[in-house]
Amino acid sequence: MxxxxxxxxxxxxxxxxxxxxxxxxxxxxxxxxxxxxxxxxxxxxxxxxxxxxxxxxxxxxxxxxxxxxxxxxxxxxxxxxxxxxxxxxxxxxxxxxxxxxxxxxxxxxRSEIEETGEYDLDGLxxxxxxxxxxxxxxxxxxxxxxxxxxxxxxxxxxxxxxxxxxxxxxxxxxxxxxxxxxxxxxxxxxxxxxxxxxxxxxxxxxxxxxxxxxxxxxxxxxxxxxxxxxxxxxxxxxxxxxLPVTSLQLTSEVSSERLPSGIESLDKMLEGKGFYRGSSILVSGTAGTGKTSIAASFANKACTDNKKCVYLAFEESPKQIIRNMKSIGFDLGKHVDSGMLEFHAFRPTVYGLEMHLVAIHKIIRKFDPQVVILDPITNLVTVGSISEVKAMLIRLIDFLQEKQITVMFTALTLNSFVSEQTDEGVSSLVDAWLLVRDIELNGERNRGMYIMKSRGMKHSNQVREFVISDEGLNLVDVYLGPEGVIVGSAREAQMLHEETGLALRGHALNRKNREILRKKKVLEAQIANLQTEFESVEEELNKGYMEEELKKEIFERNRNEITNIRRGIDGSGESKNSPQSK
Amino acid sequence: MEIEEQTWELRLYIAGKTPKSVTALSNLKKYCEEHLEGRYKIEVIDLLLQPQLAEGDQIFAVPTLVRKVPVPIRKIIGDLSNEEKVLVGLNIVPLNKI
Known part of the structure; x- marks a missing residue:
């Protein structure tokens, strides 16, 4: 083809x-x-x-x-x-x-005309x-x-x-x-x-x-x-x-411009910038994993950034999508009113595959968007075989790439076991592939997201838990416990548990610190005690010594006086008595 | 018969004086003289001179004989060499059969 x-x-x-x-x-x-x-x-x-x-x-x-x-x-x-x-x-x-x-x-x-003989069509x-x-x-x-x-x-x-x-x-x-x-x-x-x-x-x-x-x-x-x-x-x-089948010479222009996905934490997994412009992104996952929400988030972000977007819905009506996305904080209706977003919803069975392609071509030529979303491509299989769908998508991707339009497909995988193998066979064609899957644990189902591939950029290899809330979409690091990945309330419990542990450890640490402080104080007190003791001993010793000196001095003086007295020398007649005393 | 009272209006479309158109005209004149003596009018239109008239009578072949009156309009194309066909086509009842 x-x-x-x-x-x-x-x-x-x-x-x-x-x-x-x-x-x-x-x-x-x-x-x-x-x-x-x-x-x-x-x-x-x-x-x-x-x-x-x-x-x-x-x-x-x-x-x-x-x-x-x-x-x-x-x-x-x-x-x-x-x-x-x-x-x-x-x-x-x-x-x-x-x-x-x-x-x-x-x-x-014929009934009005009779032919007789030779004639020619000169009249005509x-x-x-x-x-x-x-x-x-x-x-x-x-x-x-x-x-x-x-x-x-x-x-x-x-x-x-x-x-x-x-x-x-x-x-x-x-x-x-x-x-x-x-x-x-x-x-x-x-x-x-x-x-x-x-x-x-x-x-x-x-x-x-x-x-x-x-x-x-x-x-x-x-x-x-x-x-x-x-x-x-x-x-x-x-x-x-x-529809001319465009060339598949793989010579289309490439751009290093990036388009954010609208989910900040997802962009962080993609070098913090998001997808390349003109690339094709596949979001696949089992039922109810939030594929449409991711697509809507991408559309919402593109429109907010003043980029025109076409949303081709094969499953839900535009009104339904707008209503549903409002519940998670995306007001798509606003973008439709401002003319940035255009919804086209048709049942896959309306046309054959080729006709779909022609119709999509026409829409894109007319609206000239920068972002196109097909949600979901899985339904196209109802009008053609997988190989036909693949051939059609190849041509669509080719056409979009030529026009530097970023396209996001969502695909439903019915069985999670084969989800990593085939997604209408387009997984080898797309530039980025996000896989959303259910993680069933402890009686609850939670969503996990992987980036299976993302050409031309460093991307996180981690499994993230994908959380849909009133404020939109978010990705949370999952916990890898001994039993495997922990998500949902188990993750919350684990987080709580870790927080408690942290508090306890902190407490213990504090006690030890105080102990040391006290020990230090005790020792310091002892040191002070010894110091004073030493001072008093020193003083005592000094005191004896002084007394001795004093005694000695007084004794000397006394002896001299006595000697003098013995010689009979008063103070004035000292020289007279001195030889006798010797 | 009513028809016989009317004047027949016949129009012959030709494209130049080709052998075919000359034959057609002489054949037509002959038949009319034979069967509609005095009760006919022949108008010859050369489309080379008046091409705009071709559309009106839905002419695509030449020569074409158109019977305007009596209605309904009938057309005979060709050089009119087959007398019987022409008479049947124009719905002229041959005199000798009356």
Whole structure:
């Protein structure tokens, strides 16, 4: 399903003149449009959109490329045609009044016509020529030429006239579309493809699993490269959009800009900054693990940061999501009102997968968001097999990456055992993968979140407990106890337990400190005691010594006095008595 | 018959004086003289000169003979070489059969 179309644009060297159809996607497939000045054939079964595609070619030419066009209708009347395409916003009446479009109904009714002998279709040529000349048309549509075959019986004349007609168209230099009914063995019932050999586009309407998909294929395009695959296309109120399968050359731009997830603690696990811009993020988990809440949080954050966001819901209605997210503190309704957020909710079974892709493309092209959320991709499996879903998502991611849009998918994993293996097989494609899972313990269920992978950044390897509260989402470190991961109330208990332990330990520590302090005080007291004791002893000792000195002194003095007295010497006659005393 | 009282208005669309248109015109004149003597009008429109008239009568092949009156409008395309078919187509009852 994947090919690359980029080479189609690179044919500038030998520029093949092409006329853009203005139909979204078709010009990419054909590398610029239909061959200028040549007829192209659009064939397909009834109701596959041939007339619509050809009229859009005319209208777009007139309105966007300033190329007037002639629509020669063999099937519908002018009024019918005007009514039919009014629902697509094409105002044929006005375009005709402005001389940009001319519609001519060629009425062929077999019962009113008798054929005798030789004739030719010069009448048609003249009519067409007149119409072309009257408005200077560059584009012509003949829808459906095969009605001529039912109206006229002379096949030999018809065939030679058709050949002449296409020749004449080429001479006129108009870019023409001829529509034809799909035949059983050939592309068209009347073998028109043998006359129009330049470009043949086949439209199909295929029903698989009760879901119809419109498909377009360029069967041949002489002189030009073209995409050869079947491309799904969508008809809605804005006309046709064909989905070109974009190239998977892996050459898309990368950005190092980061987008916060809206959950601060989650950003912390991602280097504190969040996801890369233009990356794809998968949030997978079992039912009720809060995938939508994570997605809503991301959307909320993006809108708050003035980034446009598209929320594609496949499960809940927008109102339901807005109401539910209000309960956890995200006011998404406010962003919807301010035009930053756009909800698109559809049941997966509305379209086939390809159509979903086309629809998503269209929404994104129109709104030009920076963030896209798909919630959940799991439901898409109801309209296709896993491999088809994967192929679709590859292309979606590719498209978004090219546009530098960050996308978040949520995916439901039914069985937690296989959750790490397959998530629609996209886990290998995405840049970041968050896994939310239930941790059942002690009779309660709690949510745990892991970052399975996050390309290009350091990310935490820890399991966090994922808590949803009125204030939003938060991640809490889980406790790894001997029995494994402890979460929820067990975690709370564990925390309490640890807090008590901490208090006790602190208390014990305090007591020891005081003990030491007391010991110190006692010792200090003892030291002071000894000091005073020493002082008193010292004093005592000093006292004896002094007394001794004093005694000695007094004794000396006394002895001298006595000696003197013995010599009979008074104080004045000392010298007289001194020899006797000796 | 009522129809016979009316004047037949016939229009022959041609695109230039091609052998086919010349044949068609001479054939038509012949049949009218035979079967509708005095009760017919033939108008020849050359689309090369008046292309805008092709749309009005839903002409896509030439030559085309259109019976405007009596109504309903009938068309015969081709060079009118088969007399019987022309008479049946125009709903003219051949005189010799009356």
């Amino acid at each position: 994947i090919d690359n179309l980029s080479h189609l644009q690179q044919t500038d060297k030998y520029k093949f003149p092409k006329t853009p159809t203005g139909i979204k996607g078709l010009d990419e497939i054909t590398g610029g449009g239909l061959p200028t000045g040549r007829p192209a054939l659009i064939c397909g079964g009834p109701g596959c959109g041939k007339t619509l595609m050809s009229i859009e070619f005319i209208v777009r030419g007139a309105t966007e490329y300033n190329e007037p066009g002639v629509f020669l209708a063999f099937e519908e009347k002018v009024e019918e045609l005007e009514m039919n395409v009014a629902s697509l916003g094409f105002d044929l009446k006005k375009l005709q009044a402005d001389k940009l479009v001319k519609i001519d109904h060629v009425h062929i009714e 040529f003249i009519r067409l020529g007149y119409a072309i000349d009257s408005i200077g048309a560059k584009r012509v549509v003949l829808d459906t030429l095969e009605n001529l075959f039912s109206g006229l019986s002379n096949q030999a004349i018809l065939r030679s006239e058709l050949r002449r007609l296409f020749h004449w168209l080429k001479e006129k230099g108009v870019t023409a579309i001829i529509t034809g009914e799909r035949g059983e063995k050939e592309l068209t019932r009347q073998g028109l493809e043998e006359y129009v050999s330049d470009c043949v586009i086949l439209l199909e309407h295929r029903v698989a699993n009760q879901i119809s998909t419109r498909l377009l294929r360029v069967v041949k395009y002489r002189g030009s490269m073209h995409g050869t695959n079947e491309y799904p296309f969508l008809i809605d109120e804005e006309g046709i959009s064909v």
